[in-house]
Amino acid sequence: MSVSNMISDLRTASPTILPSMLMCDFANLADEVERLEDAGVTALHLDVMDGVFVPNFTYGMLLVAAIRKITELPLDVHLMMVNPEKYISAFAEAGASVITIHAEAVEDPIPVVQDIRKFGCAAGIAINPLTPVEVILPALPYVDLVLVMSVPAGFGGQSFDSSVLQKFEQIRSAPGGEKVLLEIDGGINVDTIGVATESGAQLLVAGSAIFKYDDYAVAISNMMSQVKCNS
Ligand code: DX5
Ligand code: ZN
Numbered sequence: 001m002s003v004s005n006m007i008s009d010l011r012t013a014s015p016t017i018l019p020s021m022l023m024c025d026f027a028n029l030a031d032e033v034e035r036l037e038d039a040g041v042t043a044l045h046l047d048v049m050d051g052v053f054v055p056n057f058t059y060g061m062l063l064v065a066a067i068r069k070i071t072e073l074p075l076d077v078h079l080m081m082v083n084p085e086k087y088i089s090a091f092a093e094a095g096a097s098v099i100t101i102h103a104e105a106v107e108d109p110i111p112v113v114q115d116i117r118k119f120g121c122a123a124g125i126a127i128n129p130l131t132p133v134e135v136i137l138p139a140l141p142y143v144d145l146v147l148v149m150s151v152p153a154g155f156g157g158q159s160f161d162s163s164v165l166q167k168f169e170q171i172r173s174a175p176g177g178e179k180v181l182l183e184i185d186g187g188i189n190v191d192t193i194g195v196a197t198e199s200g201a202q203l204l205v206a207g208s209a210i211f212k213y214d215d216y217a218v219a220i221s222n223m224m225s226q227v228k229c230n231s
Helices: 003-013 027-036 061-070 088-094 109-118 134-143 166-172 193-198 218-225
Strands: 016-019 044-049 075-080 098-102 120-125 145-149 181-185 202-206
Touching: 003 120, 003 166, 003 181, 016 218, 027 202, 027 218, 061 075, 061 088, 061 166, 075 120, 088 098, 088 109, 088 120, 088 181, 098 109, 098 145, 109 134, 120 134, 145 166, 166 181, 193 202
Parallel strands: 016 044, 016 202, 044 075, 075 098, 098 120, 120 145, 145 181, 181 202
Antiparallel strands: none
16 A cells, blocks of 8 residues: 555544554464454554663564554554664664654764655654654654654653643644644543543554453443544
8 A cells, every 4th residue: 555545544544543553462463463454454553662772671573563463454653762773774674664763862863764765665754742742843844644642761660641632733834744644642541532632642552551451342332432623
């Protein structure tokens, strides 16, 4: 599928919940992916952490490639790592559909997001809660997606920081921001998904709020029942 079709499918599906695989049972990965597909998810969110940019360490391109083999769902790869520019081709070849880099991890995000597109993926840029939107404004015309972190990147299960929500309006009203997909990540659950969607978030990443339940479809539909569309 072309990048523009994938992005337009995600836009059509939005607001939609993307499971963060950080919380899944890795010993039964294929089964976990199948259960999420059966629950009707539109994409999977994969958290890559390097132990340097964030204190936590997760997985790299081998796991992205393993998941690519077992599903056709878009893979939304969130790189929480230093020097992401060195690994764009590797994650693209592993089967990433969207590659999102952190603004705080690079000096100039523009050549890196251009590279992501050159390798055939959609390009995203992420900002931590303490990073102001101004930092990413020059990059907006070059990205398909902006990821607003509602917890400091690094760990699942942290509490939602609602002070980040005003960033969505700032992004939307900036040049280039009218067309980007808006994603939020961290602390999304039945209590927070309402304000997140009301503020303009279209892709809602959720880890613990899905994986702590036995029935993923129920967990997702409980959250979806609290969505408030602003469009
Ligand atoms: C945090 C990760 C998130 C996280 C989400 O650094 O980027 O994707 O795993 O987990 P919850 O939904 O539990 O906050
Ligand atoms: Zn993430």
